[in-house]
Amino acid sequence: MTHNKNILCIGAGYVGGPTMAMIAHQCPEYRITVVDINARRIDQWNSDTLPIYEPGLEELIRATRGKNLFFSTDIAGGIRENDMIFVSVNTPTKSFGEGAGMAADLQFWEATARQILQYSESPKIVIEKSTLPVKTALAMERILNGTGNDVRFDVLSNPEFMAEGSAIQDLKQPDRVLVGSRENERGLVARRALVDIYLHWVPADKIITSNIWSSELSKLVSNAFLAQRISSINAISALCEATEANVDEVARAVGMDSRIGSKFLRASVGFGGSCFKKDILNLVYLCRNYGLDTVADYWEGVIRINDDQMARFTRTMLKAMFNTLAGKKICLLGFAFKANTGDTRESPAIYIAKNLMAEKAVVVISDPQALRNAAVDLQDAQGQVSYIEDPYAAAAGCHAIAVMTEWDLYRKLDFEKIYKIMLKPAFIFDGRNILDHQRCFDIGFNVYPIGSPPLTRF
Numbered sequence: 001m002t003h004n005k006n007i008l009c010i011g012a013g014y015v016g017g018p019t020m021a022m023i024a025h026q027c028p029e030y031r032i033t034v035v036d037i038n039a040r041r042i043d044q045w046n047s048d049t050l051p052i053y054e055p056g057l058e059e060l061i062r063a064t065r066g067k068n069l070f071f072s073t074d075i076a077g078g079i080r081e082n083d084m085i086f087v088s089v090n091t092p093t094k095s096f097g098e099g100a101g102m103a104a105d106l107q108f109w110e111a112t113a114r115q116i117l118q119y120s121e122s123p124k125i126v127i128e129k130s131t132l133p134v135k136t137a138l139a140m141e142r143i144l145n146g147t148g149n150d151v152r153f154d155v156l157s158n159p160e161f162m163a164e165g166s167a168i169q170d171l172k173q174p175d176r177v178l179v180g181s182r183e184n185e186r187g188l189v190a191r192r193a194l195v196d197i198y199l200h201w202v203p204a205d206k207i208i209t210s211n212i213w214s215s216e217l218s219k220l221v222s223n224a225f226l227a228q229r230i231s232s233i234n235a236i237s238a239l240c241e242a243t244e245a246n247v248d249e250v251a252r253a254v255g256m257d258s259r260i261g262s263k264f265l266r267a268s269v270g271f272g273g274s275c276f277k278k279d280i281l282n283l284v285y286l287c288r289n290y291g292l293d294t295v296a297d298y299w300e301g302v303i304r305i306n307d308d309q310m311a312r313f314t315r316t317m318l319k320a321m322f323n324t325l326a327g328k329k330i331c332l333l334g335f336a337f338k339a340n341t342g343d344t345r346e347s348p349a350i351y352i353a354k355n356l357m358a359e360k361a362v363v364v365i366s367d368p369q370a371l372r373n374a375a376v377d378l379q380d381a382q383g384q385v386s387y388i389e390d391p392y393a394a395a396a397g398c399h400a401i402a403v404m405t406e407w408d409l410y411r412k413l414d415f416e417k418i419y420k421i422m423l424k425p426a427f428i429f430d431g432r433n434i435l436d437h438q439r440c441f442d443i444g445f446n447v448y449p450i451g452s453p454p455l456t457r458f
Helices: 016-026 039-045 057-064 075-081 107-119 136-145 167-172 185-198 212-243 247-255 276-289 293-320 348-358 371-377 391-395 415-421 437-443
Strands: 005-010 030-035 069-072 084-087 124-128 153-157 177-181 207-211 329-333 362-366 384-387 400-403 427-430 446-448
Touching: 005 016, 005 075, 005 107, 016 030, 016 057, 016 069, 016 084, 016 167, 030 039, 030 075, 039 069, 057 167, 075 107, 084 107, 107 124, 107 136, 124 136, 124 185, 136 153, 136 212, 153 185, 153 212, 177 185, 177 212, 185 207, 207 212, 212 247, 212 276, 212 293, 276 293, 293 348, 293 400, 293 427, 293 446, 329 348, 329 391, 348 362, 348 384, 362 371, 362 391, 371 384, 391 415, 415 437, 437 446
Parallel strands: 005 030, 005 084, 030 069, 084 124, 124 153, 177 207, 329 362, 329 400, 362 384, 400 427, 427 446
Antiparallel strands: 153 177
8 A cells, every 4th residue: 555654753662652553543544653672562562462551552553553553673764764753762861970860861862863864865854752851953953964965854843742541532632732843944844744644633723833942841841830730739738637637628629710720639649650750850950051040949849849748658657557567568559650551650659669668568569550560660679579460369468558549440449348358457548549538447447548637546
């Protein structure tokens, strides 16, 4: 079959795979190829066991794979054969040298840019899909167009705004699609080519165009604002516990103000995921680099509140359970950083599990999708840990349960059955405030929510 357009995505991770699957589904006349240096990951994309879990993703892959969506390790061939290249490689926080612990590590991004330069034989539109510091496109342009050869490259910024757990829905019905470009003749032509792809299914009024620097910065700022709302309500949850207020009631009253709104005002054990902490640290580093120390201090405070919320959760467990956790068996219900994903990157459960093991507790991890990742995250942890998918089997013989992920199945568990198979006194620490706390107390549990007084029997 002859295709109208050939599109390549370099990077087959949480962004590249689902995004290209959606484009392939909505644009059957286009041929989409996803490449990655990780052969095992590509094999998984070509199998019945996908490398990531996302509701609706498997159905999209089945409908498009082998028709107009292909997964390959042939990066050189993909670059040569395609006109439009999405770059969706990992940009983790730098762990060495200048900016360690804050700046984005761009080594994989630069290696990809040099591969594109090396193997390109015709003009390309190169699209930044990874989250990158503002002005990164300028470096990309200099690498690609600084050789003096006849191949020309136009660089666009098209940040992703999908949320894990609802990625397919977010891709199908996005709040907005942002395309940034140079605002010269070539840049505007390249921008139009990308906009035309999204117009296959996204209404025109949902597609925003901007200069390339605004686009790059908008992604960091969006994540920073969302994380700031979570840290704000979590900071208030500590005050609620101290004053016997109820954070859910406070959040409801605050969220009904139309100027504020209710989204991201759910108190919890803390935020996680691959983006929030990384992007805020990147923003802090950029601000300090431009001499904006007061601005940097403000955003750094969002991270400090999140870290303290996780530490406070562990301190609550220790204090409630008679100031010692040594030898006590504690079941963590959930390990993914949020429901409907197997992703555990920066999950609060990692921090809590390690802290519990440092207190000599015996930790049991239960999660419907994240046990494999949990075992990797805790492979170097010092202490006793086991992994049991069945929540009832995981809770058996435990002194306490801590709800770490807001999986729907945990709301529906038979807690009378669980109470009977736990050691007494039995504790529930609801890090997501998803359980019926009064009912759990009536069953016999000592219940510790986030942001409201505990229900205890002593």
